[in-house]
Amino acid sequence: MALGFFNRLKAGLSRSTQKLSDGITGAFTRRKLDDAALEELEETLIAADLGTEVAARVIAAFRRTRFGREVTDEEVKTALAGEIAEILAPVARPLEIDPAHKPFVVLVVGVNGTGKTTTIGKLAQHYAEAGLRPMLVAGDTFRAAAVEQLQIWGQRTSAPVIAGAANADAAGLAFEALTRAAAEGADVVLIDTAGRLHNKSVLMEELRKIIRVIRKHDPSAPHATLLVLDATTGQNAIQQVRVFKEMVDITGLIVTKLDGSARGGIVVALAEAFGLPVHAVGVGEQAADLRPFDAEDYARGLVGT
Amino acid sequence: MFEALSDKLSGVFDRLRGRGTLGEADVAEALREVRLALLDADVALPVVRDFIARVRERAVGAEVLESVTPGQQIVKIVNDALVEQLGGAGAVPVNLNAAAPIPILMVGLQGSGKTTTAGKLGLRIQTRERRRVLLASLDTQRPAAQLQLQQLGERAGVTSLPIVAGQTPVEIARRALDTARREVFDVVILDTAGRLSIDAALMDEVRAIRDVAAPAETLLVVDAMTGQDAVNTARAFNEALGVTGIVLTRMDGDARGGAALSMRAVTGAPIKLAGTGEKLEALEDFHPERVAGRILGLGDVVGLVEKASETLDEQEAERIAARIAKGKFDLEDYAAQLRQISKMGSLSSILGMLPGAGKLKAQIDDSKLDTAILKRQAAIIGSMTRAERRAPDIIKASRKKRIAAGSGTSVQDVNRLLKQFDDMSTMMKRMNKLGQKGLMRHGLAALMPKGGAPMGGGRRPF
Numbered sequence: 100m101a102l103g104f105f106n107r108l109k110a111g112l113s114r115s116t117q118k119l120s121d122g123i124t125g126a127f128t129r130r131k132l133d134d135a136a137l138e139e140l141e142e143t144l145i146a147a148d149l150g151t152e153v154a155a156r157v158i159a160a161f162r163r164t165r166f167g168r169e170v171t172d173e174e175v176k177t178a179l180a181g182e183i184a185e186i187l188a189p190v191a192r193p194l195e196i197d198p199a200h201k202p203f204v205v206l207v208v209g210v211n212g213t214g215k216t217t218t219i220g221k222l223a224q225h226y227a228e229a230g231l232r233p234m235l236v237a238g239d240t241f242r243a244a245a246v247e248q249l250q251i252w253g254q255r256t257s258a259p260v261i262a263g264a265a266n267a268d269a270a271g272l273a274f275e276a277l278t279r280a281a282a283e284g285a286d287v288v289l290i291d292t293a294g295r296l297h298n299k300s301v302l303m304e305e306l307r308k309i310i311r312v313i314r315k316h317d318p319s320a321p322h323a324t325l326l327v328l329d330a331t332t333g334q335n336a337i338q339q340v341r342v343f344k345e346m347v348d349i350t351g352l353i354v355t356k357l358d359g360s361a362r363g364g365i366v367v368a369l370a371e372a373f374g375l376p377v378h379a380v381g382v383g384e385q386a387a388d389l390r391p392f393d394a395e396d397y398a399r400g401l402v403g404t
Numbered sequence: 405m406f407e408a409l410s411d412k413l414s415g416v417f418d419r420l421r422g423r424g425t426l427g428e429a430d431v432a433e434a435l436r437e438v439r440l441a442l443l444d445a446d447v448a449l450p451v452v453r454d455f456i457a458r459v460r461e462r463a464v465g466a467e468v469l470e471s472v473t474p475g476q477q478i479v480k481i482v483n484d485a486l487v488e489q490l491g492g493a494g495a496v497p498v499n500l501n502a503a504a505p506i507p508i509l510m511v512g513l514q515g516s517g518k519t520t521t522a523g524k525l526g527l528r529i530q531t532r533e534r535r536r537v538l539l540a541s542l543d544t545q546r547p548a549a550q551l552q553l554q555q556l557g558e559r560a561g562v563t564s565l566p567i568v569a570g571q572t573p574v575e576i577a578r579r580a581l582d583t584a585r586r587e588v589f590d591v592v593i594l595d596t597a598g599r600l601s602i603d604a605a606l607m608d609e610v611r612a613i614r615d616v617a618a619p620a621e622t623l624l625v626v627d628a629m630t631g632q633d634a635v636n637t638a639r640a641f642n643e644a645l646g647v648t649g650i651v652l653t654r655m656d657g658d659a660r661g662g663a664a665l666s667m668r669a670v671t672g673a674p675i676k677l678a679g680t681g682e683k684l685e686a687l688e689d690f691h692p693e694r695v696a697g698r699i700l701g702l703g704d705v706v707g708l709v710e711k712a713s714e715t716l717d718e719q720e721a722e723r724i725a726a727r728i729a730k731g732k733f734d735l736e737d738y739a740a741q742l743r744q745i746s747k748m749g750s751l752s753s754i755l756g757m758l759p760g761a762g763k764l765k766a767q768i769d770d771s772k773l774d775t776a777i778l779k780r781q782a783a784i785i786g787s788m789t790r791a792e793r794r795a796p797d798i799i800k801a802s803r804k805k806r807i808a809a810g811s812g813t814s815v816q817d818v819n820r821l822l823k824q825f826d827d828m829s830t831m832m833k834r835m836n837k838l839g840q841k842g843l844m845r846h847g848l849a850a851l852m853p854k855g856g857a858p859m860g861g862g863r864r865p866f
Contacts, residue, residue: 334446
C-alpha cells in the first residue's frame, strides 16, 4: 500500500478529530439550527457511541421543536441533554435490597474485562457502609488469580469471601455460599462469575446452571442479576445485553470506566431497546468510586456540558 | 441493523444495472450506506469520514465489470480499501530483531486483556520462535494482577519474574531486565497496569517505564468491542509512548471490530495479533481481509468455516448440503441439522457470520426460533414416523394429535414446527438461489464443505 495515502489520511484525521474534540462548543456558538448544524450535532452523538439509529431519532425529535431557531451553544447543549435525559430517566433506578430476602442474592455477570470483580468490591463497601453484612463469592474459578483479586477486596471491605479450588464448579460453590450465608446471617450475597463472551453458548449455559443450582437453595434467587458493562463498548453492547437477557434474565446494568474518555452513549441505545434499569456507574478503581446513575448528569456528560 | 451491506447496496443499485461506469450521484448514495455500515461496526467517525472521501475518489468513474452489479463493484472497492488500510494482505510479525533481552511492553485500558495477552504472547514466542521468555507484571494497581500473570506463566510453562511486594513499576522493570540479562532470557514481556488515556499520573508512569525499558515493541492491547473512543485511546497512547503494534483481543466475540480500523488509522501502527479465545494458544496473526469483511457485514466467512469445522460432522453436513442443493431437504435432515446447530451455538451468532444472511436472521428472529425450542422440535420430529419425516405433507389432524401426545407437546407446537420447517425450506431455496448469483457462494458452501474444494483463504466473500 502506498505510504502517501496513509499519511494523507493521518493528516486528515488529526484535522477532523481536532474539530470533533472541540465538540459542540465550536460548532454552535450562536448560529442558526439548520440542516448542517443538526447534522453536526448528530455526528457528535454518534461519536459518543449512541449508534446511528438512536442518534438519528434523537435529532429528529430535536428538529421538530427547534429547527431554524437562532441558538447559543449553551442552549443547544442544555436542550439536547434534556432530550437524552428523558430517555434515560426511566432506567435510572438504584438497586433496592429487599430485606424480605435474607440473604438478598446478587449474581454479577458480563463479558471479560468489564470490571465485575472490582464492581463487587465496590458494592461490598457500599453495603457495609449502609450497615448491611455482605458476603462475596469468588465464582470466577477460571481466570488466573481472580479468586485472590476478590479476596483482597474482601480484606479491604471486611467482608467474608467464599472461594473454592481452582477450576472448581462455580454452581456448587454458589450453593455452598448460600448455605453459609444463611447460617452466618449475611444480608447480601454478591456472586462473582467468570467473564464470558455472549456468543459462547457453552459458557452461557454454564451461567444458567449456576442459577438453577442457586434456586435449589432459594427458589426466588437470584434476586438481582447484574450485567457489568464497559462504557468503552461500542454497538456490540446491544447484542451483549440481548443475549445475556435472553439467557440469564438480567435485571439491571452497572456501567463501568466512565472516568475515561469514553462517553458511554451506548447506554442511551440500551435504555431505548431494553429499558433495563441502570443501577450505578463506575468512575475509578477505588472502593468509593461507584456512584448512583443520574440521568441528567449522564446526559450532560454525553453532550459535553 | 446487521443486514449485509451488499444487500443494501444491491437495493440502491438495482435500477442502475448495466451502466458502464459509476456516476457521482450513484456513488454518493451508495457511500451513505457504506458510512452507516462502518459506523454501526464502531469505526470512529473521523476515520469514517476520511475513509469515505478516499473511496469516493476511487469509485467515481470506475468501470463496472461485466460480471458484477454496480453494488458489488462498490463493495469490492470499499473492501479493497479497507483491507489496504487495515494493513494489506498478510500479517506483520512481532519484532524480535534486537539485542537480547528484547523488551516488549504491553499497554492499554483496564480490562482490554493485557495480562492474558502477555501470557499468550510469552507462550507463542517460546514455542514458535524457540526463545526464552521472561514475564514480568508491573501492575501494582489492580489487586492480584501480578499473581495473575504468575499463574498464567505457570500454566503456559513460561518463567515469570518473582513478585517482590512494595516495588514501583519502574523498579520492577529494572529488575526484570537485570534478571533477564543475568539469566540469559531472549525476550522480556512487561505487562503494565490498565490505565485511562486521560489519567496524567499513570501516563507519566508508563512513559517512565518506557524510558527505562527501551522496548523493541510497544503493543497497545485493545478490545475488539471498543466503540468510538478507540481513536482517543489510540491517539493518547501513541502520542505518549509511540505505539509500534496493536493487539486486538476478543476477536472470538461477535463484535464487528471497527475499532481495528480506527486504531490503525490513528497510530499508523500495524495490527499484529488477534486474541481469539480463552485458551493460552488462542493468539493468532491478524488477517486484514477477514476483518474487512466483518466490518462491512459481509460475514467472517473464514471464521465461520473454522468454527464449523471444529464442531460440525463434515460428512453429515455434506450430505445435508447435497440434499439442500437438490431441493430434497426433509424433516429428517432438519432434525440432523438441529443437532448440529445446537452443537455450534446460538443460531443468531452463526447467521451473523454468514454473508448476506442479515434478512434471514431477521426472519429467524421473527419466527422466534431460538436454541431452547430446538430441543422440543427434536422431540416432535422424533415422534414422527419415517414416512412423515420424509413427506411432511401427509401430516394431517389425527397424525398431529398422535405426534403431540408422543412428544409431550401440543398440536399447536406441531403446527409451529411444520410452519417453521416450511419457512426453513423456503430460506434454503433462497440461499441456494443467492448462491447461484454469487453472493452466498462462499457462505453456504463454507458451512457445508464439499470434498476437496472448501473456501480458499484469499478469496473475497462476494
